[in-house]
Amino acid sequence: xxxxxxxxxxGISAESGVKTFRGSNGLWNNYRIEEVASPxxxxxxxxxxxxxxxxxxxQLFEVNPNAGHKALVKLEKKFNxxxxxxxxxxxxxxxxxxxxxxxxxxxxxxxxxxxxxLVYELKDWPLNIxxxxxxxxxxxxxxxxxxxxxxxxxxxxxxxxxxDIFIVIGTSMVVYPAAGLINYVSxxxxxxxxxxxxxxxxxxxxxxxIRKKAGEGVPELVEELLGLGKL
Ligand code: NAD
Numbered sequence: 001x002x003x004x005x006x007x008x009x010x011g012i013s014a015e016s017g018v019k020t021f022r023g024s025n026g027l028w029n030n031y032r033i034e035e036v037a038s039p040x041x042x043x044x045x046x047x048x049x050x051x052x053x054x055x056x057x058x059q060l061f062e063v064n065p066n067a068g069h070k071a072l073v074k075l076e077k078k079f080n081x082x083x084x085x086x087x088x089x090x091x092x093x094x095x096x097x098x099x100x101x102x103x104x105x106x107x108x109x110x111x112x113x114x115x116x117x118l119v120y121e122l123k124d125w126p127l128n129i130x131x132x133x134x135x136x137x138x139x140x141x142x143x144x145x146x147x148x149x150x151x152x153x154x155x156x157x158x159x160x161x162x163x164d165i166f167i168v169i170g171t172s173m174v175v176y177p178a179a180g181l182i183n184y185v186s187x188x189x190x191x192x193x194x195x196x197x198x199x200x201x202x203x204x205x206x207x208x209x210i211r212k213k214a215g216e217g218v219p220e221l222v223e224e225l226l227g228l229g230k231l
Contacts, residue, residue, distance in 0.1 A: 004079040005084065007169070007181055008092070009171025011195055012066075012069065016069075036048060054127060058125040068169065069097070070095045076097070076098060078226055081098070081099060082099045083100045084100075084178075085100060085101070086104050102152065103156060106143075108122050111140060111142045156181055167193075170194065191204060192207075194212060194214060195211065
């Protein structure tokens with residue numbers, strides 16, 4: 001079976017009603033990123049950080065996967081599919097995709113502040129000051145903040161290197177190290193980029209740019225790859 005590797009970003013969830021990151025002047029849902037998504041922010045004001053992620057998590061319980069997430073599931077009929085996502089939402093999981101690597105953590109999980117191996121599923125949206133791990137330390141969002149290492153990146157590189165087809169959907173490709181993953185894909189591998197605002201990309205061979213929203217562009221590409229459509 002051929003291997004398809006898919007790198008997704010906030011854009012694939014935009015049509016579900018989840019705001020992208022850089023959509024509005026570098027503000028993420030009216031917050032300055034450095035106020036809420038960094039270890040310094042957590043040290044300075046953990047309550048504000050928890051509130052920010054609580055709002056994101058509450059919203060996540062209210063939205064659903066869209067046509068883009070759902071179309072990717074169909075690829076599993078014919079291909080070995082691996083999704084590497086920068087998203088912290090669970091919309092790929094809820095659409096039914098099997099094989100998902102979260103590079104930047106998961107909104108519906110919390111983890112210990114003394115032992116990063118202690119990760120807990122959150123059944124409901126609020127995580128509060130005073131919520132503790134089994135060792136008695138405050139729980140934090142299970143999110144990779146700006147300035148923190150991305151533990152899953154080495155696994156992601158190994159996956160990307162073996163791609164027979166590589167698809168990038170809805171990412172501005174400015175957050176590293178995720179943005180560098182495309183450089184590990186072999187020159188010969190066909191690559192597709194689906195993003196309505198995609199700019200020209202230089203130095204990447206065999207790249208087809210599809211300037212459409214995920215809800216339209218992904219189902220079309222999937223049909224094409226399954227040998228059904230005409231692109
Ligand atoms: P980004 O906001 O920097 O870029 C989003 C990209 O999506 C843009 O290039 C935009 O043109 C494109 N886009 C907008 N609407 C689209 C649509 N309907 N279909 C396809 N593409 C569309 O996001 P990023 O590159 O993923 O980086 C932001 C970081 O912030 C991520 O690492 C992630 O952890 C976090 N984030 C996650 C979510 C989420 O989980 N849904 C949402 C916002 C931010």
